[in-house]
Amino acid sequence: MSETKDRPYHHGDLRRALIDTALDMLATDQNWAFTLREVARRTGVSHAAPYKHFRDREMLLRELARIGFVRLGESMTEAMPPDMPSTRAQFMAAARACIGFACQNPGLYRLMFSSDADKTIDPQLHDAAMATFGILLGLLERGQRDGSFRPVAVSALAAASWAQVHGLAMLAISHQLLEEKVGPAPIPAALDVLLDGMCHGN
Amino acid sequence: MSETKDRPYHHGDLRRALIDTALDMLATDQNWAFTLREVARRTGVSHAAPYKHFRDREMLLRELARIGFVRLGESMTEAMPPDMPSTRAQFMAAARACIGFACQNPGLYRLMFSSDADKTIDPQLHDAAMATFGILLGLLERGQRDGSFRPVAVSALAAASWAQVHGLAMLAISHQLLEEKVGPAPIPAALDVLLDGMCHGN
DNA sequence: CGCATAAGTTTCTCCTGTAAACATGGAGGA
DNA sequence: TCCTCCATGTTTACAGGAGAAACTTATGCG
Numbered sequence A, B: 001m002s003e004t005k006d007r008p009y010h011h012g013d014l015r016r017a018l019i020d021t022a023l024d025m026l027a028t029d030q031n032w033a034f035t036l037r038e039v040a041r042r043t044g045v046s047h048a049a050p051y052k053h054f055r056d057r058e059m060l061l062r063e064l065a066r067i068g069f070v071r072l073g074e075s076m077t078e079a080m081p082p083d084m085p086s087t088r089a090q091f092m093a094a095a096r097a098c099i100g101f102a103c104q105n106p107g108l109y110r111l112m113f114s115s116d117a118d119k120t121i122d123p124q125l126h127d128a129a130m131a132t133f134g135i136l137l138g139l140l141e142r143g144q145r146d147g148s149f150r151p152v153a154v155s156a157l158a159a160a161s162w163a164q165v166h167g168l169a170m171l172a173i174s175h176q177l178l179e180e181k182v183g184p185a186p187i188p189a190a191l192d193v194l195l196d197g198m199c200h201g202n
Numbered sequence C: 001c002g003c004a005t006a007a008g009t010t011t012c013t014c015c016t017g018t019a020a021a022c023a024t025g026g027a028g029g030a
Numbered sequence D: 001t002c003c004t005c006c007a008t009g010t011t012t013a014c015a016g017g018a019g020a021a022a023c024t025t026a027t028g029c030g
Helices: A014-028 A036-043 A057-079 A087-104 A106-112 A123-145 A154-173 A186-198 B014-028 B036-043 B057-079 B087-104 B106-112 B123-145 B154-173 B186-198
Strands: none
Touching: A014 A036, A014 A057, A014 A106, A036 A057, A057 A087, A057 A106, A057 A123, A087 A106, A087 A123, A087 A154, A087 A186, A106 A154, A123 A154, A154 A186, A154 B154, A154 B186, A186 B154, A186 B186, B014 B036, B014 B057, B014 B106, B036 B057, B057 B087, B057 B106, B057 B123, B087 B106, B087 B123, B087 B154, B087 B186, B106 B154, B123 B154, B154 B186
């Protein structure tokens, strides 16, 4: 009972600890210098320990991306409670949530859409990405049913809004939305333009 | 006069050769395993030679990104000759050119918008990016003058269309525009939705 | 108990970026 | 013409990362 929590040799749940450390790094480090050894170091284990839980670096990255999609989905769902005034308002809230998520986790967001995390290989990652995308699809379908959105193919609306939100997020975390280019409040401005194309009349 | 062209020791224009090799690699390699030593190897020089022309890896990357912006601008300009039927058609052509450029140079396009190529540090890179962005701005302003686009703040149109095109390009090169998600022809579909928001009436 | 095994550690090889020291050959002045 | 300087190469060296292999520990199960 000497050092109950210092170093029990067997960490208990190293896998989780490594993931947490890595997520911290991805939220903090803008510079994408993601090193497996650095993760191990910050977690307080030897540099080979992670290999007992992840076949290689890529596998850890994919798991991180998967968690990223899950969390992004949670953020978006939380941001648009069903009692909101309009579907359009829900859309705006979800879009802002997505972009906010990207800005608060730039490294993670980049990872989620990088080729490092190849979704064609990992079915779990693919499913997570699809589930998050499904939130958007559901919102659009609801909006079409209640007449908020134009009755064009829902896949067209999905492609447009997904690209718009993703594009804004990527540009934002790359610090490319400079005022000299796109004015002082580019995100709501851009979303408004898009919504004008998606909504009826007005 | 033994080996006139094999190895003149002094390469002549190694800087250019390195850049060309690197551009090839960025067009070919999807996997973003961009190694300075590999560039040197493929160019046929020692791994330290590049350091005579670029202070470090980042400096080469920034130069590549700069060239990328120049070429992207050229592609877009070529794609929209001034005698096109409508400004809307010009916009579509420029957008397709941008996305096509990304698909043909995925590594380069990623690099251009990665944090590795920090535009806040390199004024030349910043200028090149601004110039390319200026093509879009010019098109939008022309479209507003001739009544094709709504007379809202041009920065709003710029933010929306830039985000849309960039988003589509990023999703395309990440192989995320799967038919199960966004239908068979997501790019024109998405651009149409956006244009409906940017154009008058109809 | 005693041992099989999961979970850590050390050690090793190969690769990368980068610095320093050395080599070469072409251009400009004596 | 020749010598010397210097830009542009090469070799060598070192630190740090990915990952494999061999070794160690402690833990759960008979």
